[in-house]
Amino acid sequence: MDYEVVIGLEVHAQLSTHSKIFCGCSTTFGAPPNTQTCPVCLGMPGVLPVLNRRVVECAIKTALACHGEVAPRCRFARKNYFYPDMPKNYQISQYDEPLVVGGHIEIPTPEGMKRIRLVRIHLEEDVGKSIHGENLDDPRASYVDFNRSGVPLMEIVSQPDLSSPDEAKLYLQRLRTIVQYLEVCDGNMEEGSFRCDANVSLRPRGAREYGTKVEIKNLNSFRNVQHALEYEVIRQTKALDAGEKLLQETRLWDTTRSVTRSMRSKEFAHDYRYFPEPDLVPLATTREWVEAIRRTLPELPDTRMQRLVAEYSIPAYDAGVLTSSKALADYYEACIKRYPKPKVVSNWMMVELLRALNRDGIEVEQSRIAPENLAELLELVDDGTISSTMAKTVFDAMYETGKAAAEIVQEKELRQISDENALVTAIEQVLANNPKEVSEFRAGREKLLSFFMGQVMKATQGKANPQAVNKLLRQKLAEKET
Amino acid sequence: MALHALTIHELQDLLGTREVSARDLTEAFYRRIAALDDRVHAYVTLTPEQAFEQADRADHRRQMGGSSPLLGIPLAIKDVICTEGIRTTCGSKILHNFVPPYDATVIEHLTAAGVIVLGKTNMDEFAMGSSTEHSASGITHNPWDLSAIPGGSSGGSAAAVAADECAAALGSDTGGSVRQPAACCGIVGLKPTYGRVSRYGLVAFASSLDQIGPMTKDVRDAALIMNVIGGNDPRDSTSAAMPMPDFTRALTGSAKGLRLGIPREYFVGGIDSEVERAVRTAVQVLEGVGATTTEVTLPHSKYGVAAYYILAPSEASSNLARYDGVKYGYRTPQWSNLRDMYMHTRDEGFGAEVKRRIMLGTYALSAGYYEAYYQKAQQVRTLILRDFEEAFRHVDVIVAPTAPTPAFKIGEKTDDPLQMYLSDVFTVPVNLAGLPGISVPCGFNSAGLPIGLQIIGKPFDEETILRVAHAFEQHTDYHRRKPPL
Numbered sequence: 001m002d003y004e005v006v007i008g009l010e011v012h013a014q015l016s017t018h019s020k021i022f023c024g025c026s027t028t029f030g031a032p033p034n035t036q037t038c039p040v041c042l043g044m045p046g047v048l049p050v051l052n053r054r055v056v057e058c059a060i061k062t063a064l065a066c067h068g069e070v071a072p073r074c075r076f077a078r079k080n081y082f083y084p085d086m087p088k089n090y091q092i093s094q095y096d097e098p099l100v101v102g103g104h105i106e107i108p109t110p111e112g113m114k115r116i117r118l119v120r121i122h123l124e125e126d127v128g129k130s131i132h133g134e135n136l137d138d139p140r141a142s143y144v145d146f147n148r149s150g151v152p153l154m155e156i157v158s159q160p161d162l163s164s165p166d167e168a169k170l171y172l173q174r175l176r177t178i179v180q181y182l183e184v185c186d187g188n189m190e191e192g193s194f195r196c197d198a199n200v201s202l203r204p205r206g207a208r209e210y211g212t213k214v215e216i217k218n219l220n221s222f223r224n225v226q227h228a229l230e231y232e233v234i235r236q237t238k239a240l241d242a243g244e245k246l247l248q249e250t251r252l253w254d255t256t257r258s259v260t261r262s263m264r265s266k267e268f269a270h271d272y273r274y275f276p277e278p279d280l281v282p283l284a285t286t287r288e289w290v291e292a293i294r295r296t297l298p299e300l301p302d303t304r305m306q307r308l309v310a311e312y313s314i315p316a317y318d319a320g321v322l323t324s325s326k327a328l329a330d331y332y333e334a335c336i337k338r339y340p341k342p343k344v345v346s347n348w349m350m351v352e353l354l355r356a357l358n359r360d361g362i363e364v365e366q367s368r369i370a371p372e373n374l375a376e377l378l379e380l381v382d383d384g385t386i387s388s389t390m391a392k393t394v395f396d397a398m399y400e401t402g403k404a405a406a407e408i409v410q411e412k413e414l415r416q417i418s419d420e421n422a423l424v425t426a427i428e429q430v431l432a433n434n435p436k437e438v439s440e441f442r443a444g445r446e447k448l449l450s451f452f453m454g455q456v457m458k459a460t461q462g463k464a465n466p467q468a469v470n471k472l473l474r475q476k477l478a479e480k481e482t
Numbered sequence: 483m484a485l486h487a488l489t490i491h492e493l494q495d496l497l498g499t500r501e502v503s504a505r506d507l508t509e510a511f512y513r514r515i516a517a518l519d520d521r522v523h524a525y526v527t528l529t530p531e532q533a534f535e536q537a538d539r540a541d542h543r544r545q546m547g548g549s550s551p552l553l554g555i556p557l558a559i560k561d562v563i564c565t566e567g568i569r570t571t572c573g574s575k576i577l578h579n580f581v582p583p584y585d586a587t588v589i590e591h592l593t594a595a596g597v598i599v600l601g602k603t604n605m606d607e608f609a610m611g612s613s614t615e616h617s618a619s620g621i622t623h624n625p626w627d628l629s630a631i632p633g634g635s636s637g638g639s640a641a642a643v644a645a646d647e648c649a650a651a652l653g654s655d656t657g658g659s660v661r662q663p664a665a666c667c668g669i670v671g672l673k674p675t676y677g678r679v680s681r682y683g684l685v686a687f688a689s690s691l692d693q694i695g696p697m698t699k700d701v702r703d704a705a706l707i708m709n710v711i712g713g714n715d716p717r718d719s720t721s722a723a724m725p726m727p728d729f730t731r732a733l734t735g736s737a738k739g740l741r742l743g744i745p746r747e748y749f750v751g752g753i754d755s756e757v758e759r760a761v762r763t764a765v766q767v768l769e770g771v772g773a774t775t776t777e778v779t780l781p782h783s784k785y786g787v788a789a790y791y792i793l794a795p796s797e798a799s800s801n802l803a804r805y806d807g808v809k810y811g812y813r814t815p816q817w818s819n820l821r822d823m824y825m826h827t828r829d830e831g832f833g834a835e836v837k838r839r840i841m842l843g844t845y846a847l848s849a850g851y852y853e854a855y856y857q858k859a860q861q862v863r864t865l866i867l868r869d870f871e872e873a874f875r876h877v878d879v880i881v882a883p884t885a886p887t888p889a890f891k892i893g894e895k896t897d898d899p900l901q902m903y904l905s906d907v908f909t910v911p912v913n914l915a916g917l918p919g920i921s922v923p924c925g926f927n928s929a930g931l932p933i934g935l936q937i938i939g940k941p942f943d944e945e946t947i948l949r950v951a952h953a954f955e956q957h958t959d960y961h962r963r964k965p966p967l
Contacts (some may be wrong), residue, residue, distance in 0.1 A: 039584050043804045045577065045685040046564045048585060048718050078800050080847070082824060089803035144808065273847035275856060278689035278797055280719050 001241060003202040003390040005233055006210060007168050008119075008160035011175060012153050013185040014126065014193035021125050021152035022049030022092065029191055033131070033145035041150035043087025048279050051076075052236050055152040056283065058184035060293045062154060065178050066118055068103025070290050076123075076277040081270045085128035085144050093124035093155075095274040099283070105158075105178070106302070107170040108320065109470055116171050117159040126151040154185070160199065160210070165229035169222050172196060173324065176303050181326045189221050194226055201246075202236045211236075212246040216260055218253045228253040229237055232260050304329055312342035321350055327364045331371045339375035348374060352392065354397050368402030371393070377405035383408065386416050387466055418465040420472065423456070426464065427476050430455045441477055449473065485510040486646040487964065488770065490703040492554050493629035493649055495563075497544065497554050504537040504544075504554030506597055507649075511556045515600070515647045518967055521628055524642035526561050526619040527569050528601035531655065536598040543596055551706045558648035560639045561602040562609055564683040565589055568599075572685050573607040573617035573635075574959055576805045576812045576831030586683020587718065588652065588694050588711040595710045600648050603638030607833045609687040609804065611635050612905035615896055616835045623892070624666060625965040626931055630889040633663030633905075639665040644965055650698040650707060656687050657790050658885070658909025661921035665884035665934020668923045670951070670961065671697045672704045673909075675942045676916035677722035679708075680715030686801040688725040688794035689720075700954040700961050701922065703728035713885030724942050732945035737953040738772030740946070743877030747781045748908055754887040760933040761883045767882070771953050778873040778880060782865040786911035787903055788864070792846045792859035793914075799843030805831060823854040838899065867959060868916040874933045874940050879950050882908050884921040884934030908936060918944045922951045923960035932960070 020027055023040035039047045051210045063070050100121035128146040128344035133139045156175065162168045176194055179185040187194045196219045201211040216232060218227045232251070239246055250269075251260040299307070301323045308319040308329070323329045328349070335345045353374070357364060377398065381391045386409060397408045409415055417423060430452060431438050441448040449470075456469050485493070487505055490497040495500045512530055519525055533556065540554035559565060562572050564582035566589075571577045585593065592599075606616040614622040616638025622637045624630040632641040636653030640663035643651050653660040655673035664671025673695045684694055695708035708729045715721045744765065749758060767773055807813035807827030814826035832840070846855035873880060885905055895902040912919040917938055924935035935954065939947035955961055 039582075042809065044582065044584075044810070045570070045572070045580065045804070046562075046582070046681075046683045047584070048720075050717060050719055080800050080803060082803065082806065084806075084808050087804065087909060089806060090800050174508060271849045273800070273844065273849075273852075275796060275800070275847055275852070278720070279686075393946050 003240065004205045004207070004239055005163055005165075006160045006166070006201045007162035007229060008199045009158045009162065009168060009171060010158045010197045010199070011172065012195040013062075013156065013179050014185075015055055015152040015154055016186055017052060017054045017058065017152055019052060019054075020150035021052050021055045021123065022150055022466075025150065025174060027151050029193075033143070034147060036147040037149065042146055043085065043089075043149075045385075049092060049277075051280060051283065052152065055123060056285070057101065057293055058152070058182075059121055059154050060285065060290055061182045061184055061297060062156070062179060062298060063100040063103060063121055064290070064294050065182055066103035066105055066121070066156075068100040068118055068121055070100055070285050071099070072098065072286075073282050073284050074099045075282045076280045077274045078277050080273040083127065084142070084147070085130045085146075087128065087146060087149055091125060091127065092277055092280070094122035097282075098122035099285070101279055105174050107167060107174050109167060109170065111311065114167070116161045116167075119157040119159055121154060121156050124153050124155060125149070126153050137187045160201075164235065165226045168198065168452065169226045171227055172222060174301075177325055178187055181298055181300055181304075183298070192220065195220060198225065198229060200229055200232050200236070202233065202240060202462055211240075212248050214246065214248070216253055217250060217263065218255075224253055224255060227258060228260055231258065235260065273424045287306060301326075308332075312336065313348050314342050318343075318346040318350060321354070325364065331364050331367075334371035335375050338372055339378050341378070344378060346376070348378065352395050356396075367399070369398045373398060373404050380405055380409065384416060384418060384465065386414055389466075390414050390416065390462065414463065416465045417463045418468050419458055423464055423468055423472050424476070426456055426459045427469070427472055429454075430459060431476060438477070452477075484646075486514040488649070489699045490552065490649050490706055493555060494553075498549065504556075504598060504666070505534065506532050507554065508537040508556050511600055511648055512889075512944040514645075518645050519647060521623060521967075522625055522641050522645050522647065523620055523622050524603055524638045524645060524647055525558065525601045526571060526573070526604045526617075526638065528598060532568070533598050535654075536596075537634060540596045540598065546777070548596070550595050552592065552710055554598065555596075555649050556598040556600050556721060557592065558600050558603045558639055558642040558651040559589070560605055560651065560653045561568055562634050562654050562685045562687075563589060563652060564685065565599065565602065568602065570602065570685070571619065571823075572609070573605045573619060574832065574836070575618040576828070577947060578618065578812055580811050582683070582895075584683060586694075587680035587715045589683065591710050591823055600844070600869075603636070605638055605643050606635035607836050608685070608798070609635040609654055609656055609692075610798070610835050612658070612661070612662055613892075613895065614638060614641075615876060615889075615892060616628075616833055617831065621892060624889045624931075625656055626668060627889065627929070628852075629891055630931065631666065631892055633666030633885070633889060635659040635663075636697060637663045637666075640664055640669060640671070640686055642749060643667065643669045643697050643699060644813050645967060646964070650696060650703050652694055652707075653694055653697045654684055654687075654694050654710070655909075656691045656794060656915065657913050658906040661909050661919055661934065661936060662747055662885045662905060664697055664921040665923075665932065666889040668926075668932030668963065668965070669697055669699060669958065670694060670701055670704050670920065670922050672708065672920045672944070672948075673912065673918060674708065674712065674944055675722070675918045676913075678724070678918070678942065678944065679711050680713075680718040680721045682715055682717040686837075688797040689801060690797060691790075691794060693913075701920075701948055701955050702730060702733055704920070705733060705948050710914055722942065727945055729945060729948055732949040733952040735953055735956045737950050738771060740773045740879065740950060741877040741881040742768060742773050742775045742950070743778035743873050744775055745778050745783065745873070745880055747780050747783050748882040752886050752904065752907070753883060754952060756927040757872055757883050757885070757887060757933050760927075761881070761935055764882055764924040764935045764958075767957055768950065768954055771957055773950070775881075776877055778877055780866070780869040780873060780911065782862060782869050783911045785862045786866055786914055788909050789859040789862040790906070790910040790914060791842065792855050793863065795843030796846045796856050797837040797843065797953050799840045799847065802836070802840060807831070863914045866911050869909075870915045870917060878946055880938040881950075882936045882938065884908060884936040888927045888929070888931035888933055912938050918947055920947045920951050922954055924954070924958070925960060926963075
């Protein structure tokens with residue numbers, strides 16, 4: 001049967017504040033276990049949470065960027081369940097009175113821009129991390145690291161407006177771009193600062209009722225999101241086609257086996273016993289506060305894309321790619337500043353730089369080529385020091401080593417040979433070695449020019465200036481004829 | 483009179499003239515404790531080493547010209563208030579070994595004021611109870627009759643003050659836990675307005691109801707302690723940013739022109755006749771010093787206990803979830819997996835009353851029941867508050883019994899939780915409405931057990947209830963009587 005795919009995403013974005021949501025502890029990632037804790041984030045008896053104002057500002061910024069409505073009054077609630085890495089055995093979250101209601105994000109689909117509506121954005125605290133004893137002294141023991149406990153999270157819940165795994169990925173990328181532009185979240189999926197759960201169901205195309213919803217957890221990369229959803233769509237399609245009834249359940253994406261597997265069904269679903277958090281007073285957000293925050297909003301991806309097109313006359317497609325991350329757009333503009341040929345820079349970034357970064361699965365922030373270094377490389381091509389072919393070799397070396405272009409040109413002796421005397425010697429040698437081809441060329445087989453070119457380049461280890469060789473070869477071949 | 487029998491302000495006079503030192507006082511109280519506490523069992527932990535250090539520091543401060551109303555005064559602290567480096571058990575096995583690495587805000591304030599902490603006092607486990615019979619550390623006895631309960635949950639603090647085992651004490655009041663034991667032990671107990679005193683470091687029972695309050699030998703002492711422990715605390719979001727008056731200035735000795743409200747519903751059914759007589763007599767005393775009385779009605783108060791026993795256990799079920807054996811406190815020695823560890827730890831660590839309330843609260847918050855119980859109880863709470871607001875349009879304070887009966891016998895109600903819960907029928911509505919209330923001694927029954935008069939005030943108007951209580955005290959001597967120990 002023909003099914004319509006219905007997907008909604010719940011994204012947890014860790015907010016980039018210096019301190020935690022309800023205490024003054026640092027949020028720095030990777031510190032030794034339990035060194036960034038205090039009685040509050042350890043859930044000790046008698047201590048109380050105090051809301052971090054910056055955390056609220058981050059969520060309001062996001063709300064404004066996504067056209068959501070900031071509630072004038074909202075409340076925190078306790079979500080009760082037992083888990084060893086959750087120190088109070090309840091999580092302070094928001095339930096029926098979230099900070100932000102509604103909003104939307106536009107995503108670029110093959111059919112044009114599509115609007116994905118948001119249900120809400122709310123704030124909550126992160127939990128700690130269980131470490132099982134395999135790699136520590138006692139394989140039967142488990143340990144808990146509470147450094148992450150109380151780190152601020154913003155949960156962004158979409159409407160089930162996504163109709164394919166591709167759209168889900170595009171939505172996630174767009175959302176991440178937005179939070180990165182706002183500098184409210186670093187968007188690092190590997191370190192878990194941008195995490196995603198997906199709700200997916202199928203229904204016969206045209207049906208009004210939603211099908212049975214399955215929640216998928218552990219989607220910690222764009223690739224995982226797409227693969228897990230693709231898998232789940234196929235699984236559900238097969239089950240429905242076979243006349244099976246789907247279970248409303250939570251499934252886990254198993255990255256090693258590339259399957260989703262059942263975690264718990266609805267019968268075993270938690271009853272979280274939400275109730276208003278009595279240790280915090282309702283949060284009031286005044287219009288003045290929201291407007292003051294609005295004035296601090298940076299240039300957002302859509303605006304920046306339009307500006308790049310207008311300012312640098314590059315194609316909209318290029319501008320779209322370059323603004324897909326704030327860091328990439330910053331890189332581009334830093335490069336342009338030193339080397340003001342926008343289209344050349346955009347070509348190099350989109351072809352060479354992004355190819356290498358995607359191959360290695362890293363972000364532009366981790367690139368070892370600084371924007372100034374890329375600009376320098378392009379200058380070396382322009383002034384004839386190296387050919388564009390050589391530039392690609394130099395680029396690869398720069399990417400591997402992080403050294404400057406000039407340094408690599410020096411080291412590898414890649415300086416282009418443009419000196420005519422040196423080239424003439426090489427050309428004469430090549431012509432002398434290939435008399436048969438020379439006579440064929442002179443008999444009219446002009447195609448052989450590229451053969452001679454190749455031989456000369458080979459003789460000069462690729463360093464000959466191609467334009468110069470071309471010119472000199474033609475001269476030499478014509479010379480002998482007369 | 484012996485040093486241990488004096489009030490804070492009387493001791494302060496002696497300290498001020500250097501007739502005694504803080505060290506002398508500390509020694510006197512520890513001697514008193516050594517002589518009596520085997521029988522009373524007010525304390526669960528004594529901290530002499532630290533107390534003498536504090537005493538010497540206080541004496542030094544005084545020698546350097548320092549003075550403050552609490553400088554060098556030995557106090558007892560209910561074991562639900564966190565004290566850095568001193569075991570804080572909440573009367574529970576589950577926290578039998580818990581030593582907080584932090585002080586509650588009130589302790590910080592008291593320490594800065596130069597107070598000496600003699601030790602931590604017994605209480606019903608996690609402040610759940612009205613008799614101090616539900617403690618992992620055993621039962622506390624009423625100094626007026628050792629076979630009677632001292633009230634609860636701050637029974638240890640009340641007994642320590644009544645038996646002169648400290649100059650004064652701190653208690654906590656969620657549904658009457660300062661006022662009811664104060665009434666049972668013939669002392670003064672003040673529950674401040676919700677938000678007046680920081681809850682930071684007060685181990686939570688029901689967060690929306692809990693308040694720390696002074697338990698003292700007279701009203702002036704309560705005002706002196708309030709001056710130190712009250713005020714806004716950035717570490718407690720529910721503490722109010724209200725101006726802090728000097729509460730002693732309210733103690734004018736007169737109740738002239740004040741309008742007292744007598745709630746009709748508080749004098750019907752279930753109230754002990756001797757209690758009723760004592761309270762009515764007390765009202766006449768107040769009329770005699772210039773107050774006028776009006777009958778008021780608090781029609782929803784009768785639902786107070788029912789609403790309270792939904793809301794307080796609901797919050798408690800969540801607040802007490804952290805005691806799981808993972809991080810601190812008791813952990814069962816026998817377990818084979820995580821679930822097992824949770825179950826045995828909590829089964830062995832909590833007492834029966836605490837478990838009963840955790841189950842009540844868990845039930846009330848469950849999906850499908852939340853609206854019928856928790857939400858309904860919140861609506862009742864709003865109605866109770868409106869009753870008080872309406873009454874306070876006509877009167878300045880409301881006067882009522884603190885408890886329906888004097889102290890009952892140990893063991894009398896342990897098998898009947900509902901009867902036990904009714905001990906708080908007159909105090910619970912005050913917590914639900916977040917109002918300040920004070921209990922002052924207003925007589926004795928024929929068996930010689932103390933009776934308490936409760937004076938309830940408008941939000942953040944502790945001054946008026948202190949003034950009325952003080953005026954009453956000026957014309958009676960109940961607060962000066964001592965138990966026959």
